[in-house]
Amino acid sequence: MHPSGRTPSDLAASNGHKGIAGYLAESTLISHLSTLELKDSKESDSREKAVETVSEQTATSVGYGDLPHGLSMKDSLAALHNATQAAARIHQVFRIKSFQRRQLNEYGNNEFGMSDERAFSLIALKTKKAEKYDEPVQAAIWIQNKFRSWKGRKEFLLTRQRIIKIQAHVRGHQVRKDYKKIIWSVGVLDEAILPWLRKGRGSSGFKPEELGAGTSMVDAGTKEDDYDLLKEGRKQLEERLSKALDRVRSMVRYPEARDQYRSLLNVVSEVQEKKAVYDKVLNNPEGDYGDDFVDIDALLDDDTLMSTAS
Secondary structure, three states, X not given: OOOOOOOHHHHHHHOOOHHHHXXXXXXXXXXXXXXXXXXXXXXXXXXHOOOOOOOOOOOOOOOOOOOHHHHHHHHHHHHHHHHHHHHHHHHHHHHHHHHHHHHHHXXXXXXXXXXXXXXXXXXXXXXXXXXXXXXXXHHHHHHHHHHHHHHHHHHHHHHHHHHHHHHHHHHHHHHHHHHHHHHHHHHHHHHHHOOOOXXXXXXXXXXXXXXXXXXXXXXXXXXXXXXHHHHHHHHHHHHHHHHHHHHHHHHHHOHHHHHHHHHHHHHHHHHHHHHHHHHHHHHOOOOOOHHHOOOHHHHHHOHHHHHXXX
């Protein structure tokens, strides 16, 4: 990351290299998708195969009658499709995480005595089971679950509201009995014992409810601050990912950028092939590789090459 907060694709685009900027933006989306903690399941594996990694990207092979502009257009459209799929998968993971957070806030954490990781795993298992159905069936199930949860939650809220009112009346009655005694004792202390210290408002101006309200919201405030910080960071990340997707889209619009992207893709493919050969040599130094390497001794003993060079 640049000290000013600019990404490598931003630096390449500012220098006029839109093809390189599109390649770097696509690599950013794919690498961020690979770093997300997705659960191992058959459904998630089938979705991940739709997005090619950086090592799997290759340029379109030249066929008979193919024009260079047509090949660069195919490669750029494939890059746009790949980047769009990666961005969609990332947003889907974000929506699942936010849904899990809402479910955890509704059911509560301390009420059931389980940790956040355990609650998230149970909610994720429930969401994965729902993804096995087709879209119409899943939509019908979603509507039914929403109605049932709305109806049950409405009844629960009404019952809880009535219970809270009863508890508030009982507690208020108990507090008022003790409050009268406290007010009487404070009044005696304020009027009889400390008259010379009162300059304006005496001790009767003390409001204990403000102190209690402030201390009771400390724990809730810290949790809300942590969640707000996480939400703000996710919002900034989504802005960077959408900007990277815009870089890939702008690369498709310009022929020079498409040609630059294709040439860069060819260079990266050649480098990866050479790296694979070098890794093969390092892992198996005594292997027979045929014509992959040139015999140095035979090349030095060849008089024809030496005569032509002289």
